[in-house]
Amino acid sequence: KNQVEQSPQSLIILEGKNCTLQCNYTVSPFSNLRWYKQDTGRGPVSLTIMTFSENTKSNGRYTATLDADTKQSSLHITASQLSDSASYICVVSLTGGGNKLTFGTGTQLKVEL
Amino acid sequence: SAVISQKPSRDICQRGTSLTIQCQVDSQVTMMFWYRQQPGQSLTLIATANQGSEATYESGFVIDKFPISRPNLTFSTLTVSNMSPEDSSIYLCSATRGAAYNEQFFGPGTRLTVL
Numbered sequence: 001k002n003q004v005e006q007s008p009q010s011l012i013i014l015e016g017k018n019c020t021l022q023c024n025y026t027v028s029p030f031s032n033l034r035w036y037k038q039d040t041g042r043g044p045v046s047l048t049i050m051t052f053s054e055n056t057k058s059n060g061r062y063t064a065t066l067d068a069d070t071k072q073s074s075l076h077i078t079a080s081q082l083s084d085s086a087s088y089i090c091v092v093s094l095t096g097g098g099n100k101l102t103f104g105t106g107t108q109l110k111v112e113l
Numbered sequence: 114s115a116v117i118s119q120k121p122s123r124d125i126c127q128r129g130t131s132l133t134i135q136c137q138v139d140s141q142v143t144m145m146f147w148y149r150q151q152p153g154q155s156l157t158l159i160a161t162a163n164q165g166s167e168a169t170y171e172s173g174f175v176i177d178k179f180p181i182s183r184p185n186l187t188f189s190t191l192t193v194s195n196m197s198p199e200d201s202s203i204y205l206c207s208a209t210r211g212a213a214y215n216e217q218f219f220g221p222g223t224r225l226t227v228l
Binding site: 034041042043044045046049089100101103104105106 | 117154155156157158161205207216217218219220221222224
């Protein structure tokens with residue numbers, strides 16, 4: 001069964017601090033890995049997309065890394081802001097999967113003053 | 114990018130009734146999808162909405178319960194039929210312009226509560 005597992009399940013950090021979210025996947029054959037941010041009551045919004053040949057991708061204060069050999073990815077958030085409070089979802093796409101995505105259960109991040 | 118809107122944004126329905134959710138994209142897209150997100154859970158794909166033909170359903174989802182239409186390249190509907198409290202969930206529409214690497218855009222979701 002193709003799975004995407006994320007850790008931690010939830011995280012609380014102080015504003016201005018950095019944090020790293022983890023994603024392990026068993027999806028095969030792998031096409032690309034995406035990180036989405038989902039604010040409460042909203043649809044997911046894409047942060048980064050990486051193919052198996054890419055090791056890192058940045059989008060502002062968000063930096064995603066990918067190790068296709070170990071099937072691990074991380075999302076690093078720098079200088080967190082209150083608006084970063086959201087669910088962060090790791091999503092993997094299958095090769096030839098017709099754009100079907102396998103979603104992780106997400107990490108719920110809360111940034112506090 | 115593509116901007117996706119959904120109607121209604123939320124609804125409270127009685128057991129045994131049906132609700133149709135509309136999804137409108139601001140530009141032509143190749144593929145449209147419907148997802149369900151149960152409380153505290155991640156997204157589960159219900160079906161791929163195919164233009165001009167029957168939707169392709171994932172395991173565990175059937176056309177009689179979740180009939181889907183896609184009359185053109187920018188619009189789709191999902192009906193939740195004969196609802197029960199177990200259908201209480203957020204239903205999201207998404208769209209992509211084609212190639213596997215292309216970004217998949219999501220609507221804001223429809224929050225459904227069945228009493």
